[in-house]
Amino acid sequence: AQKITQTQPGMFVQEKEAVTLDCTYDTSDPSYGLFWYKQPSSGEMIFLIYQGSYDQQNATEGRYSLNFQKARKSANLVISASQLGDSAMYFCAMREATTDSWGKFQFGAGTQVVVTP
């Protein structure tokens, strides 16, 4: 079964606009972490933001914020004031704390974001 689902394969957004990237997850583990990574065309994985399952507040990092709705098992990424340099693939990922997972990341399929002038 898919642990991480990203339903938006691609999105266009205008410069200076905000964009929300959807991510839903599936786990029965009470302890887990949710991550968003940016992958530009050069290929490296750039860490953006992290949310722990016990965190009471939504995570924020500069222009990135994570809309964490635990009951709905969603962890959407919001990028405010989009810039041309935000054009990239964005991956949602989860790490669980169950004994048989050994902390591996499970990635969604990604959302390709294109920022237009």
Added chain:
Amino acid sequence: EPEVTQTPSHQVTQMGQEVILRCVPISNHLYFYWYRQILGQKVEFLVSFYNNEISEKSEIFDDQFSVERPDGSNFTLKIRSTKLEDSAMYFCASSETRGGVNTEAFFGQGTRLTVV
């Protein structure tokens, strides 16, 4: 800021050749991982490594693959006889913990392997 370092950044190899991809994890980390990403596709888990042994591996990680930590700092992925379908970006990651609440992990910048 500490970082995971991977070498080489690019490698081109002939089909059937052996390749070794190298990673230097963050020094106090205990859990190590390899992932691969075929061009344009999702990131796939290959193997996790803890306490000098494999703790988990995926179906992709067959007998052609091996990992080791030869000297306490490097963490290597070896592909014995490369196939065209091994062409991908390979990422190393390391973490102080195995996941959960305190769960930050760090990725290297990747090695792009091309098998010709």
